[in-house]
Amino acid sequence: MGKNVEIKIAANAGFCFGVKRAIDLVEKTLKEKSEVYTLGPIIHNPQEVKRLEEKGVRSLNDVDCVKSGCIILRTHGVSLELRNRLEKNKTVSVIDATCPFVKKAQDIVKDLSLQETTIVIVGEKSHPEVEALVSYGVGKCFVIESRNEAFEFKGTGELNIVSQTTQTPQNFNVIVEILKKRFKVNIYNTICKATLERQKSAEKLAKKSGLMIIIGGKNSGNTTRLAEICKAQTKTRHIETVDEIDDKWFENVETVGLTAGASTPDSIIRSVERMVGDILGC
């Protein structure tokens, strides 16, 4: 196995602007404050979250159990109700690491909530970003995940359609086209540039590879979407760390492509690259 096997890394892989910014904010805060908390995981990568925990960051599920220190808000944003509660709490300081692209989507939904129209969010219902977006729509939001749900949607009047920042343009466009046939729609495509770049370069590499390895949190929406895109092109495996790699995957493969979600640290990408190189003897 391996003599002429090539390992290629996608042109856009790993940490995006929003995640880098959030990690930098955490590292800076750790130097300045003694009690540092995040509300839920700061990003969707268990290994990076563990690294920060080892440096002293504690992850909370409930803000009410904290009476002092500093709470850092995650890249995916928090609900309007929680933001209001935190603003009233004068004993803890709050640092907002919400990605500016997520914030932009929240602001759009907030503005649209002032109109007498329905807001449709194309995204995953249980994802924290979508849950927060829904809260900004104050009772006027519906979430649609799939084309089937778009066909079954029973709204009335005009629809304002907004996207989760990490959706694929394909899923967003398919849902928009289905809704357009029955409703007057206004489209707000809030898929972020980093997501688009990672998806495009993953697809391009998958087309030329016998095996794609996608590295990133199993709880990461954007990483899961990269795996789905690559699966449509070639044999694909989604892993979090080198421990999940199986030698058998590489049998009869001439090109191995690697890519990683926007919340995957470079150190993990490099460790996977080294391990694959060792297995293939190249």
Ligand code: SF4
């Ligand atoms: S994937 Fe996009 S929206 Fe999400 S944190 Fe990165 S830059 Fe922000």
